[in-house]
Amino acid sequence: MTDPSARTVRVVPGGPVMVEGPVRVELPNGSVVESDRFMVAICACRRSKTYPLCDTSHRRRQRAAADEDSVQSAAE
Secondary structure: OOOOOOOOEEEOOOOOEEEEOOEEEEOOOOOEEEEOOOEEEEOOOOOOOOOOEOOOHHHHOOOHHHHHHHHHHHHO
């Protein structure tokens, strides 16, 4: 695809979905969030206080190894 008007969307592993801006996000409840930034981070973890925009809340998530240790401890 070589369409110059196509927007770039990049999924960041463990992070947000990055979308070339400006964007208009329509939520299921009918509300609309707009951003005129050149790159917009859309929250994928739903922890953001500014949802649907990312506020880096995903960074405070515990690592998978720590989660596995806690599951094993609970099972014992």
